[in-house]
C-alpha cells in the first residue's frame with residue numbers, strides 16, 4: 001500500500017466509464033479498469049448507473065464478504081483513499097473478540113461477569129484464539145475445500161504448546177508439560193480451560209476440518225490413557241500427543257451403531273493365548289483414513305472387549321464420502337484376521353462396556369462445547385447479513401419476521417451455553433465416578449437439546465440468507481456449510497432420540513419409591 005494517494009470525491013467522479021472505471025468502497029478508492037473483465041460478478045454489475053466514479057460501499061457489501069477485499073489479488077486494486085475520510089470497516093484482526101452482540105458468550109463480552117472463568121482463563125483464551133487465527137484458520141479454509149488431511153505443520157504447532165495433550169482434559173497425562181507456553185500449569189488446568197480449547201477449534205467454521213484436527217484422538221485415546229498397560233502407554237502415547245501418530249475410535253459398524261451388543265467384529269484368542277485374531281468391519285470412523293492406531297470394540301468370548309489395534313497386515317481403510325469434507329478422514333475400516341498381542345487389551349476382557357461408558361461423558365461434553373460455540377457463528381453471520389443486506393429498499397433486520405428468527409437463535413444459544421457452563425462447573429468439582437453417576441443424564445439431555453437448537457438455528461439462517469444459504473461460496477458460505485454439516489453433531493456420540501431416552505431412563509431410576517402426587 002506504499003503508493004496510495006488521496007483523492008477528493010469530485011476527482012473520483014471523473015473516472016466514471018468502462019475505459020476508466022473507479023469506485024469508492026468505505027473511503028478507499030479502487031481502479032477497476034483492468035479488473036472489470038475479470039470480475040466474477042460480470043462487467044455489467046460494475047457499470048450499473050450508480051457505480052462508476054461513485055460510492056459503491058452499500059452495493060458492494062450487499063453482495064460480497066469483506067474478506068474479498070483482503071485477498072492480495074484484490075487488495076492491489078486499491079489506489080488511494082478519500083481526503084479527510086477514514087475507512088470504517090476493519091479487516092479481521094487475529095485474536096480479536098467479536099463486537100457483534102451475542103456473537104461471543106457473556107463471559108467474553110466486555111462488561112459482563114462470570115462465576116466460572118477467572119483472569120487466568122481469560123489470558124489462556126486470548127492466547128488460544130490468537131493461535132487458532134494465526135496457525136489453524138487459514139489451513140482450515142484450504143483443507144475443507146481440497147479434502148486433504150490437516151497440514152502436518154498445524155499438528156506440529158499444536159504439539160509445541162501441548163494442545164493435543166490438553167484436549168484429553170485435566171489429568172496425569174499433563175504432568176511435566178509446559179502448557180500454552182506456561183500460561184496455565186498442569187495442576188490448575190481444569191475443564192473450563194478444556195471448554196475454551198474445544199470452543200476455539202470450532203471458530204474455524206470448517207466442520208470436517210474440525211474433526212480432521214484429531215477428533216479421533218479426543219475419543220480414541222482416553223481408553224488407552226485410562227485402561228492401557230504402562231508399557232503400551234509408554235510405547236504409543238508420546239508420539240500421538242506430539243501429533244506424529246494418529247489414533248481413532250472404531251466402534252460403530254455397518255450392522256450396529258449405538259447398540260454395542262449388536263457388534264459383529266470378533267476377537268478370538270490364539271491357542272497359546274498370546275494374541276487376539278480380529279475380523280470384522282467398522283464404519284464412519286473419524287480420522288480412520290490416516291490413523292496409525294484403532295481403539296476397537298470387539299465381540300469376545302466373555303462379551304465385549306476393547307482392544308488397541310495397530311495398522312498392520314489385514315487392516316484396510318477406505319474413505320467414506322459424507323456431507324462434510326474428506327479432511328476428517330472418515331473411514332470404512334476392515335480387519336481381516338489381524339493379529340494383535342493380548343497386551344493391547346484395554347481394561348478387563350469382557351469389560352468393554354465399562355471402558356466405553358467411562359469415555360462417553362467426556363466425549364459428549366466435548367461435543368456440547370463444540371455445538372454450543374458453533375451456534376455463535378450463526379449469530380455473527382446473521383446479525384451482519386441482516387444489517388447490511390437490503391431488500392425492498394430496507395435492511396433485512398427491519399422486518400419483524402427476521403428479528404423473531406434472530407431472537408430465537410440468540411435465546412437458544414445463550415441457554416445452551418449457560419447449561420454447559422453449569423455442567424462444566426459440576427465436572428470440576430465431582431470425582432470421575434460422581435460424574436458418571438450424576439452427569440450422564442444431564443449431558444445426554446444437553447447434547448440432544450444443543451444439536452436440536454443448532455439444527456433449528458441453521459434452518460432459520462438459511463431462510464435469512466436465501467439462495468446464498470445454499471451456495472458454497474460468497475456471502476452465505478459459512479451458513480451453507482453449517483446447515484449441511486449440522487446433522488453430524490446430532491448423530492455423533494448418540495442420536496438425539498437415543499440420548500433423550502437415556503436421560504429419562506436415568507431420571508426414572510432416581511425416582512423415590514414413595515413419591516406420589
Ligand code: HEM
Nearest residue numbers: 030040041045046056059060063064065068074077474475
Ligand atoms: C474492489 C471491487 C470488487 C471486487 C474485488 C469484486 C470481487 C468479486 C468477487 C470475488 C465475486 C465472487 C463472489 C464472492 O466471492 O463473493 C464478486 C461477485 C459479484 N460482484 Fe463484485 N467485486 C468488486 C466490486 C463490485 C461492485 C462495485 C459491484 C456492483 C454492485 C459488484 C457486483 C458483484 C455481483 C453482482 C457479484 C455476484 C454476486 C453473487 O453471485 O451473489 N462487485 N465480486
